[in-house]
Amino acid sequence: MSSKTTPAPASDGLGRGLFASTDLAIGETVLHISTPFVAVLDKPRLEDTCSGCLGKRHLGSYENTLKACRGCHVVKYCDKTCQSKDWKFAHSLECGIYQQLQPRILPINARAVLRMVLRNGRKKYGTEEMKLFLELETHIKDIRDENEAQWQRIALCSKAVKTYAGTEMQEEFISAFGAKLDLNSFNLTNAVYDRIGVYLHPYAALINHSCTANAVVGFEGDELYVKALRPIAKGDQIFISYVDATNPYSVRRTELRGRYYFDCRCERCQTESSSAPTSSETAATTNNHHPHHRPIPPPAHFPPTPITTQPSVSLRDELIVSLLTQGKFKTAFAHATIRYTRIDPVVYAPHHPIRQLHAWSLSKLAILLSQGVDVSHRSSSDDDEEEVALEKFEVNLGLIIWAVLGELVAGEERACTVPGFKGLVREAFGQVHGEFLAGGLDPRAMGAEVKREWGKVGRLVDEVLEREG
């Protein structure tokens, strides 16, 4: 572990927190942990992600050449190196249990708790590490009082783990492991920020929440990175956001209370709580996120939702994914451009990894279009909406790709992304730049042309937004 932090009690009832032990610049690594306390993949990801490197060796993509463990057939690996790493870490302890349960596979939280209980039984955790873990918050009383379903799930998981592990540990103690996992774990993500599982480390778990976070967490395989989003002075507390901070106050409050059992009193929450919408307005907002309902239209007296507020921000993300699956690449490009030029600069800090990821997706999409991918989308009876007429704007996509990737590479040092992501970007930029040079052009000397192309993209964005009304 390498850390530029010190744990200490935090004020205002936040329990303990981590504090900067030195001045930190934007993009600097605040904390790097190379071995998790526990990290487990989601069930679908067991099929296409290596349980040894957790995807570090196939960055940002899924693999279909992984080999299943010959004992349990549940976990898969890149090769013997990854298999042996996981075998030594924990799989030797759980393989027989997985085998007995086949074809059933335990839910993710049960697999994580089982791993922790088994490793603890074999004294595989260091004394300091275990002490930190045992001191973590559980909010067990709050869970019992406020969330009967969660309590039942934790209790059932503890019963099952006790039986499968054949441990002397009391069920109550195993339940505390389950509660600590619920309260202190991170979403494990791959290098392009898709969730792939759950991750816990008791030192990283000490980082408290703020809706105006100064740091952000990312993963590269099983390695955790915390990066500074803003300059952090020595002695300042490190804060990350436990929830999607682009959401309005009411949504953030519900999520933080529901999962972490506290009411955030950061400055932003205090300001926004005084202008929070009434309960009926809140219902309209949250229902828009429900996957099985059509969005509820706002009452007629509502002003139109600005494109940089929720739920518009998330809806546009979903729209881009949906357009891509329908093969409507030109329209997806138009919306990805709206996100890149008009939304992200307002919604995210300049070096936020999500912003970098959106830039990366835009460049990939432009590469696809510039390679003349078959853009004739599948048509269906209820899908008569025309694609955006991208050709009309005569955009030189090559220069746009070069500019987007070039900006990412130029800002690499301050970017809050993990090293592997930076490597992907660097490689793609090198290729595009090399192609220009091979064609006898140096885009570095084409500032005026690049500006002109952005002007065309701006007109495309204006036209699409105008149509949205």
Ligand SMILES: C[S@@+](CC[C@H](N)C(=O)[O-])C[C@H]1O[C@@H](n2cnc3c(N)ncnc32)[C@H](O)[C@@H]1O
């Ligand atoms: C992952 S732990 C963080 C470390 C914790 N402070 C500790 O001492 O173990 C999450 C818990 O910390 C507390 N916490 C974190 N951020 C907070 C905040 N902004 N306001 C109040 N409590 C907070 C809550 O009790 C929450 O359930």
